[in-house]
Amino acid sequence: MKVNFKNKSALDQFKLEKYKRGLKTSKKRSYIVQYFLAADRHYSIEELYDELRAEHPRIGYSTVYRTMKLLTECGLASERNFADGVARFEPIHRTHHHDHLICTGCGKIIEFTNRNIERLQQTIARKYKFVTASHKLELYGLCAACQKKKRKNS
Amino acid sequence: MKVNFKNKSALDQFKLEKYKRGLKTSKKRSYIVQYFLAADRHYSIEELYDELRAEHPRIGYSTVYRTMKLLTECGLASERNFADGVARFEPIHRTHHHDHLICTGCGKIIEFTNRNIERLQQTIARKYKFVTASHKLELYGLCAACQKKKRKNS
DNA sequence: GTGAAAATGAAAGTCAATTTCAAAAATAAG
DNA sequence: CTTATTTTTGAAATTGACTTTCATTTTCAC
Numbered sequence: 001m002k003v004n005f006k007n008k009s010a011l012d013q014f015k016l017e018k019y020k021r022g023l024k025t026s027k028k029r030s031y032i033v034q035y036f037l038a039a040d041r042h043y044s045i046e047e048l049y050d051e052l053r054a055e056h057p058r059i060g061y062s063t064v065y066r067t068m069k070l071l072t073e074c075g076l077a078s079e080r081n082f083a084d085g086v087a088r089f090e091p092i093h094r095t096h097h098h099d100h101l102i103c104t105g106c107g108k109i110i111e112f113t114n115r116n117i118e119r120l121q122q123t124i125a126r127k128y129k130f131v132t133a134s135h136k137l138e139l140y141g142l143c144a145a146c147q148k149k150k151r152k153n154s
Numbered sequence: 155m156k157v158n159f160k161n162k163s164a165l166d167q168f169k170l171e172k173y174k175r176g177l178k179t180s181k182k183r184s185y186i187v188q189y190f191l192a193a194d195r196h197y198s199i200e201e202l203y204d205e206l207r208a209e210h211p212r213i214g215y216s217t218v219y220r221t222m223k224l225l226t227e228c229g230l231a232s233e234r235n236f237a238d239g240v241a242r243f244e245p246i247h248r249t250h251h252h253d254h255l256i257c258t259g260c261g262k263i264i265e266f267t268n269r270n271i272e273r274l275q276q277t278i279a280r281k282y283k284f285v286t287a288s289h290k291l292e293l294y295g296l297c298a299a300c301q302k303k304k305r306k307n308s
Numbered sequence: 309g310t311g312a313a314a315a316t317g318a319a320a321g322t323c324a325a326t327t328t329c330a331a332a333a334a335t336a337a338g
Numbered sequence: 339c340t341t342a343t344t345t346t347t348g349a350a351a352t353t354g355a356c357t358t359t360c361a362t363t364t365t366c367a368c
Contacts, residue, residue, distance in 0.1 A: 022313085022314085023315090024315070024366065025366090028315080029315075045356085046355090060318075061317080061318090062316070062317055063315075063316060063317070069357095083235070086355075101278070101284050103284070112278055112282070117274050117275070120268060120270055120271050121291075121293055124255070124293065125255065125293055125295060128264050128266070128297075129297065129301075130255050130257070130264075130293065130296065130298075131296050131301055132293045133295045133296070135293045135294060136237070136291070136292045137275075137291045138289060139279055139286045140287055140289060141285050141286035142285050143282070147283075176344090176345085177346090178334050179334075179335095180333070180345085180346055181333090183346080199325085212347095212348090213347090214347060216326085217346080217348070219326075220347090
C-alpha cells in the first residue's frame with residue numbers, strides 16, 4: 001500500500017493507521033469513511049447505515065459498525081453518548097474539545113466551546129482533589145425552530 | 155390509607171403519591187424505599203438489590219427495579235446515567251440541581267454545584283437561541299486516594 | 309493467477325433494562 | 339371474619355442496542 005506520509009488529511013491518516021495494522025482496503029469501507037468524513041455531522045450507526053444503503057444496498061450493518069469503531073480508534077471519529085441511549089459518532093477535523101447543545105424536539109446538535117466553563121471545571125476538580133481526564137457537558141432544550149413550532153401547537 | 159397531608163417528609167410524599175394512584179402498600183416496597191432514602195448515596199439497581207437481599211433474601215430484582223422507577227416518578231429519586239452504561243439512582247432530599255465528579259478508579263461520586271457554570275450555560279444557550287430544560291455536567295478523573303494508589307503501583 | 313490474510317454480512321450472542329404472567333399479598337366488600 | 343377484587347411479586351421471557359462469530363467473498367503480495 002502506498003501511503004503518503006506527508007499528507008495529513010483525515011483519509012490519509014486513516015490509511016496510514018490501516019497500513020500500520022496490516023488492514024486491507026475495501027470499496028465498502030472506503031465509501032463509508034468518505035461519506036462519513038464528508039458529512040461533518042453526528043451520526044448514529046443506524047442513521048449512517050440507512051443513508052449509505054441508498055447508494056450501496058449491499059452494505060451490512062456490521063460493516064458500518066466496524067468501520068465507525070475503526071475510525072474512532074484511529075482518532076478520526078469520536079463516539080458520543082447522549083441521553084437517548086443511542087451512540088453517535090462525529091468526525092474529528094480539529095483537535096480541540098467541545099461540548100453539545102441538543103434539541104430534544106428535532107434532535108439537532110450544536111457544538112460549542114467555552115474557555116471559562118473549562119476553567120471553572122478545573123477549579124472544581126482542584127477543590128475536591130480530583131485530577132480530571134475527561135468531562136461531559138450537555139445542554140438539553142429546544143432550538144429556536146422547535147420553540148416556535150411548540151407555540152403554534154398550543 | 156391514612157396520609158398526613160401536612161407532613162412533607164419524603165416517605166409521606168411517596169405515600170401520598172401512591173394514594174393518588176391507588177397503589178397498595180407492601181412490606182417489601184416500604185423496606186426498599188426506606189433503605190434507599192436513608193442511604194443518601196448513588197445506587198444502581200444491582201447494588202441496591204444485593205444490599206437489600208442481605209436482610210430480605212426474598213426480594214426480587216424486578217421489585218427493586220419497579221420501586222426505583224416509582225420513586226423517580228414521584229420525584230423522590232433521580233435517575234443518572236454515567237459513562238459506565240449502568241443507571242444509578244440518587245435520593246432527592248433537596249430541590250436544587252447539582253452536577254457530578256466521578257472517580258474512574260473507585261467509582262466514588264461527588265456532587266457539586268457552581269452558580270457560575272450554570273450562569274455560563276445560560277449564556278451559551280441564549281447565544282444559540284436555545285431554551286434549556288436540563289443539562290448534564292460530569293467530570294471524570296481520579297480522586298486523591300486513587301491518584302496515590304496509582305503512583306504507588308508505577 | 310494463486311494462496312494467505314482480511315473484510316463482509318447474516319445470524320447469534322451480550323448485557324442491562326423492561327415486561328409478562330401466574331401466584332401471593334393487600335385491601336375492599338359483604 | 340370470609341370472600342372478592344385489585345395490586346404486588348419474582349422468575350422467566352422479551353427488548354433493544356451493541357458486539358461477536360463464522361462461513362463466504364474480496365483484497366493483495368508474490
